[in-house]
Amino acid sequence: MPALDPVLSRIDAGLDASVERLFSLLRIKSISTDKAYSAECRKAAQFLVEDLKSIGFEASIRDTPGHPMVVAHHSGETDAAPHVLFYGHYDVQPVDPLELWDADPFDPAIKELNGRKVLTGRGTSDDKGQLMTFVEACRAFKAERGSLPCKVTILFEGEEESGSPSLKPFLEANKDELKADFALVCDTGMWDHETPAISTGLRGLVGEEITVHAADRDLHSGHFGGAAANPIHILSKVLAGLHDETGRVTLDGFYDGVEEIPSNIRQSWNELGMTAEKFLGPIGLSEPAGEKNRSLLELIWARPTAEVNGITGGYSGQGFKTVIAAQASAKISFRLVQKQDPEKIRAAFRDYVRSKMPADCRVEFHEHGGSPGIQLSYDSPFLGVAKQALSDEWPKPAVMIAMGGSIPIVGDFQKLLGMESLLVGFGLEDDRIHSPNEKYELASFHKGARSWARILQGIADAQ
Structure with missing residues (x-):
C-alpha cells in the first residue's frame, strides 16, 4: 500500500512523542475498584477526551452511576466509508502488593528486559498502552491526510477491571449512537513476540x-x-x-x-507447536486432562x-x-x-x-x-483484511487463535448492537497484567499503531 507509507512513516517519526503521551496517561492512577481513586478515573477520561479532540474527534465524557465513559466520533474520507467502533478501557488494576514492584507503578519508564525495550508501569499492557496504539494510528492519518479512511466511533470505559457494571445499561441507552458495521477490540494479545494474532473465538x-x-x-x-x-x-x-x-x-x-473446527484451522493450530510440556510444564504438570484424543489447543480454545x-x-x-x-x-x-x-x-x-x-x-x-460463547465466521471478509494487514507488518504471518476465557463486551456488542467484533491486540503472555511489574513491549506499542493503520486502510479499501 504505497499510499499508506507516509502514514506509517509519520508513526515512526512520532514514536518518542507517542510514548510521552502514553506516559502522561499512565501516571494517572485510574484504579476503578477503589472509590478513593474516583477523581483519578475521571482525570484519565478527561485526558483521553482532550487528546481525541486535539486530532479532530468530537469527544465527550458521559457520566454513569460509576466511572465515566469516553465517547468520540470522527467521519470517514467518504460518506460510504465503513464504520467501526473501537473499544478499550482506561481503568487499571490495583497495584498491591506494592513492595513487589521494582519501581513506582505510576512512574512509567523505558527499560531493557532480556535484550528488549519495554514500557513499565501499571496499565502499560492492560489496557492504556493497547488503546493508545489505535489513537496514535488515527493521529498519523490526520497529520498526513487530514482525514480517517473509515468512520470511527470510540468507546473507552472506566470500569472493566471492576466488572463493567455501567457498560450494559450504557450500551442499551445509546444503541443508535454506538452501532457500527463492526467493533474493534484491543484487549487481547499476540501468539509470540513475532507472530500477531486475531482471536476468533471466546468461550x-x-x-x-x-x-x-x-x-x-x-x-x-x-x-x-x-x-x-x-x-x-x-x-x-x-x-x-x-x-x-x-x-x-x-x-x-x-x-x-x-461443532468441530474446520480442518484448515486445526492444521494451523497444530503448526503453532504448542505441547503439553510447554503449556503445563511451567505450572508443574505434564499430562493434559479433559477430553481424550484432543490437541491441547483444542482443549483450551474450542471445547x-x-x-x-x-x-x-x-x-x-x-x-x-x-x-x-x-x-x-x-x-x-x-x-x-x-x-x-x-x-x-x-x-x-x-x-x-x-x-x-x-x-x-x-x-x-x-x-x-x-x-454464550462467541465464534466469528472464519470466512468474514474483515477477518481476511486484518490477517493480511498484520502479516504485512510483523515478521511472521498472523494466526487465527481463540481464547479460553471470556470478554463480556464482545457478547454485549453482538447481542445489544448486532455487531461482530474483530479482536486484535499486541500484549504478550509475560506482560504481567494484573501483577506487579507490568510491562508492554516497545515494539508492541510501535508496531501496534502501525498495524491499526494498516487495518483501517485495508477495511476502507475492501468496502
Whole structure:
C-alpha cells in the first residue's frame, strides 16, 4: 500500500512523542475498584477526551452511576466509508502488593528486559498502552491526510477491571449512537513476540453454586455414621459423575451446538507447536486432562468444559473433629463454545444434580451468571483484511487463535448492537497484567499503531 507509507512513516517519526503521551496517561492512577481513586478515573477520561479532540474527534465524557465513559466520533474520507467502533478501557488494576514492584507503578519508564525495550508501569499492557496504539494510528492519518479512511466511533470505559457494571445499561441507552458495521477490540494479545494474532473465538460461561442439605444439624460420626446421609458423600458422587472415563461431560444435551473446527484451522493450530510440556510444564504438570484424543489447543480454545472451583463442608479447622456435616457446597463453572445455550446447560446441570439426591435430602442452587460463547465466521471478509494487514507488518504471518476465557463486551456488542467484533491486540503472555511489574513491549506499542493503520486502510479499501 504505497499510499499508506507516509502514514506509517509519520508513526515512526512520532514514536518518542507517542510514548510521552502514553506516559502522561499512565501516571494517572485510574484504579476503578477503589472509590478513593474516583477523581483519578475521571482525570484519565478527561485526558483521553482532550487528546481525541486535539486530532479532530468530537469527544465527550458521559457520566454513569460509576466511572465515566469516553465517547468520540470522527467521519470517514467518504460518506460510504465503513464504520467501526473501537473499544478499550482506561481503568487499571490495583497495584498491591506494592513492595513487589521494582519501581513506582505510576512512574512509567523505558527499560531493557532480556535484550528488549519495554514500557513499565501499571496499565502499560492492560489496557492504556493497547488503546493508545489505535489513537496514535488515527493521529498519523490526520497529520498526513487530514482525514480517517473509515468512520470511527470510540468507546473507552472506566470500569472493566471492576466488572463493567455501567457498560450494559450504557450500551442499551445509546444503541443508535454506538452501532457500527463492526467493533474493534484491543484487549487481547499476540501468539509470540513475532507472530500477531486475531482471536476468533471466546468461550462463554455458566456459574453455579450448589448446597446439599441432609440432617438438621451436624452429627456425631460414631452415633450416626453408616445410618445418616452424609452430604459430602452425596456431593462427591455428583461431582465425580460430571465426566465419563474419556473426559467428556455427561450432562444431557451438553454438546448440542458444539461443532468441530474446520480442518484448515486445526492444521494451523497444530503448526503453532504448542505441547503439553510447554503449556503445563511451567505450572508443574505434564499430562493434559479433559477430553481424550484432543490437541491441547483444542482443549483450551474450542471445547466446552466443566470445572469444580471450590468445595466446602464439615470441619476444616485445626485438629480433627468426627462430624457428619449437615450440609456441603460446591462451586462449578462451565466454559461454553459456539452455539451452546447457557440456560439449557444450567437446566441440564440442575436436573442432573436433583436426580442424585436421596429422598430425604435436598439441594439448593445459586446462580453465578451465564453468557454464550462467541465464534466469528472464519470466512468474514474483515477477518481476511486484518490477517493480511498484520502479516504485512510483523515478521511472521498472523494466526487465527481463540481464547479460553471470556470478554463480556464482545457478547454485549453482538447481542445489544448486532455487531461482530474483530479482536486484535499486541500484549504478550509475560506482560504481567494484573501483577506487579507490568510491562508492554516497545515494539508492541510501535508496531501496534502501525498495524491499526494498516487495518483501517485495508477495511476502507475492501468496502
